[in-house]
Amino acid sequence: MSARVVVALGDELRGRVLAGADLDRLAAAADVVVSLDPAELTAADVCVTGWDTPPLPPSSYADGARLRLVAHTGGSVRYLIPAAALDRGVRVTQVAAVLAEAVAEFAVMSIIAGLRDSVGFATALRASEPWADLAARPPGRLLRDRTVGIVGASRTGRATLHRLRPFGCRCLVYDPFLDKADAAALGAEPVDLQRLLRDSDVVSLHAPVLPATRGMIGAAQVAALRPGALVVNTARSALVDGVALLAAARAGRVRVVTDVFDAEPLPVDDPWRRADGVVATPHIAALTADTLREQGAVTVDEVLRFLAGRPLEHEITRAAYDTAA
Structure with a gap:
């Protein structure tokens, strides 16, 4: 059975960050659902998140939940997922680099x-x-x-x-x-x-x-x-x-x-x-058209590495989480 990847981005941000070709790359490797519905997040193996994604529901990382990876298209993750989720084995990657x-x-x-x-x-x-x-x-x-x-x-x-x-x-x-x-x-x-x-x-x-x-x-x-x-x-x-x-x-x-x-x-x-x-200036230091597309491409690269069992390049480890933004 294919892994279930939930792209939890609003329409506007998704359109700015994820090119059609990147979504196609995901769809070729997994069952992709685009949704902000908490029920969908709870049923995900991988969540692709962004600035407009609400904090993940505790049910998504409770004992026995399917979630294995949160791939964040932004930098700060602490508002999105607590340390307890990492303690339970959920891996987190982001594009701060x-x-x-x-x-x-x-x-x-x-x-x-x-x-x-x-x-x-x-x-x-x-x-x-x-x-x-x-x-x-x-x-x-x-x-x-x-x-x-x-x-x-x-x-x-x-x-x-x-x-x-x-x-x-x-x-x-x-x-x-x-x-x-x-x-x-x-x-x-x-x-x-x-x-x-x-x-x-x-x-x-x-x-x-x-x-x-x-x-x-x-x-x-x-x-x-x-x-x-x-x-x-x-x-x-x-x-x-x-x-x-x-x-x-x-x-x-x-x-x-x-x-x-x-x-x-x-x-x-x-x-x-x-x-x-x-x-x-209105919080635009990171905001360029080139950067937005790179955020999406790098995030998809990480998800594909994860699904293929290859090492992640932008993982936030449990030790790094405590000093991350």
Whole structure:
């Protein structure tokens, strides 16, 4: 009997992530059902999930249930499936490695754009500010001559460091799980968080949200940032005291580029939308047409490996689950 694969994605996300050819590849190897019905999830051997998939019902991973693999087309899985499911033998795979490439590119773009104040110049030009006044604005700074602090040597943090190397900037990294040899291989100097905040011209956040990292950039840490520092957050808003960071941006002490917020969608009257010193984007750091299709293709590749009894390439092990995003 063929394995039963339930594609638990809404119509819109499924259309963006899974190409017809990828669905055909699945259908050639398994009995494929497209459904968000909890009853269907409970009867699945494999679930393909996404950002719009609700948490899996406990019946799907209870003792005696059929579920053997959750193949997630996104990155974060903790909201979707609990550690107890992995303890009962359910395997989990995701595409954080795919998303990391897109987010790292966006982070480097944000760093360069922030250092050069390209959004500020473009906004002033659109508002008809006189050309001479624009020329008299404070000039931007070269990335080459800056110190960039990376908070979190996650996949995205590492991919960002890789992309920064050709620019010749000095890189610091804070991650309690990273040793000196690994940091050196990434072209970065390992430091504690306080020194990173104090010495960096740019601070880019790439840590997962865990009990130990939630609020790790609090009011005291915001105050420790050097005047004029640029803070880039493409990770999660829960890492930062948003009130303190926003106040520092409004006071002109720091500048901020952020793609993540405590409330999403961001309310129309939220001060993050229009605060001076802030460039805000609507959680799109990982969102490219190329990335979406790659998410689907890599997920299907993983399901086919699993069905063929081959090793998975993007599995979240039980040990890794506790520190995963």
